Amino acid sequence: MLSYRHSFHAGNFADVLKHLVQVLIIEALQQKPTPFVYHDTHAAAGRYNLRDKTSEKTGEYKDGIAKVWLRDDIPEVMETYIDIIQSLNPDGQLNYYPGSPLVAKSMIGKTQRMELTDLHPTDLALLEQEFAGDRKVRIQKLDGYKGINAMLPPPQRRALVLIDPPYELKTEHDDAIKGIVAAHKRFSTGIYALWYPVVSRPQVTKFCEKFTKQGIRNILRVELNVKQDTSEYGMTGTGMIIINPPWKLEKQLREVMPFLVKHLGQDSKANFKIEQLVEE
Numbered sequence: 710m711l712s713y714r715h716s717f718h719a720g721n722f723a724d725v726l727k728h729l730v731q732v733l734i735i736e737a738l739q740q741k742p743t744p745f746v747y748h749d750t751h752a753a754a755g756r757y758n759l760r761d762k763t764s765e766k767t768g769e770y771k772d773g774i775a776k777v778w779l780r781d782d783i784p785e786v787m788e789t790y791i792d793i794i795q796s797l798n799p800d801g802q803l804n805y806y807p808g809s810p811l812v813a814k815s816m817i818g819k820t821q822r823m824e825l826t827d828l829h830p831t832d833l834a835l836l837e838q839e840f841a842g843d844r845k846v847r848i849q850k851l852d853g854y855k856g857i858n859a860m861l862p863p864p865q866r867r868a869l870v871l872i873d874p875p876y877e878l879k880t881e882h883d884d885a886i887k888g889i890v891a892a893h894k895r896f897s898t899g900i901y902a903l904w905y906p907v908v909s910r911p912q913v914t915k916f917c918e919k920f921t922k923q924g925i926r927n928i929l930r931v932e933l934n935v936k937q938d939t940s941e942y943g944m945t946g947t948g949m950i951i952i953n954p955p956w957k958l959e960k961q962l963r964e965v966m967p968f969l970v971k972h973l974g975q976d977s978k979a980n981f982k983i984e985q986l987v988e989e
């Protein structure tokens with residue numbers, strides 16, 4: 710069942726949008742001096758060597774981070790994210806890409822707690838290795854949704870919960886909604902950021918509609934479509950659903966999305982969407 714390995718996809722256009730949103734939310738949390746928790750339900754490995762055979766096999770990063778990381782017209786909103794990538798690759802060669810746990814760690818250092826869960830033994834071992842000896846980071850082999858139920862609300866009462874399922878199983882869209890609804894009941898003020906792929910447009914439309922019917926308020930959606938929707942197999946876009954987004958996030962996304970469409974778009978139909986799915 711656990712066939713998904715993020716190393717095949719690390720640094721692709723979906724990672725660029727996801728990790729940018731993650732960075733902007735953490736920056737917003739850092740505006741206040743009170744502690745918060747970074748909780749990653751589907752953490753995966755933490756760091757990816759783009760020169761290893763899995764990354765090179767798909768080369769997905771070439772249509773993602775490789776297209777933007779050295780540009781000299783990076784929008785200000787994207788600077789922290791790009792700095793993280795550049796610090797991992799100080800010689801100007803794109804050899805490494807950070808997973809979401811390392812993106813978070815790069816920003817919060819040893820100041821905030823991190824809760825990381827995953828189920829894949831190989832990726833968990835790599836994650837343990839990445840964070841060995843870091844007492845602020847707890848790594849557990851645990852279903853991501855069981856993890857949020859068990860660990861929320863955090864004692865700090867402030868958190869970003871990143872939910873990044875592989876969507877390999879037919880149930881995973883519904884699992885994500887159910888998991889978030891249950892978590893939100895326990896901790897309604899947390900920030901939840903859920904990633905989704907655009908593979909089938911009808912499925913995305915249904916998914917977003919379902920989200921609006923769960924009694925959860927204040928939901929923002931951002932989507933980057935790098936090419937025209939298709940009924941054939943393949944990811945044509947990527948989105949994030951954010952519950953309780955920081956107040957500046959929508960404005961920041963409006964500033965940066967045209968840049969992403971311009972540089973990551975693959976055909977003339979590339980576009981972005983920013984939509985308040987449910988009002989506050």
Ligand SMILES: C[S@@+](CC[C@H](N)C(=O)[O-])C[C@H]1O[C@@H](n2cnc3c(N)ncnc32)[C@H](O)[C@@H]1O
Pocket residue numbers: 711713714715727749750751752753754755807808809810826827828829832851852853854873874875
């Ligand atoms: C898309 S990857 C995560 C990538 C990571 N968040 C990042 O941005 O670098 C999805 C991960 O979810 C893990 N996974 C699959 N089902 C899970 C579950 N029920 N609970 C926790 N992790 C799961 C997979 O092993 C895989 O490592």
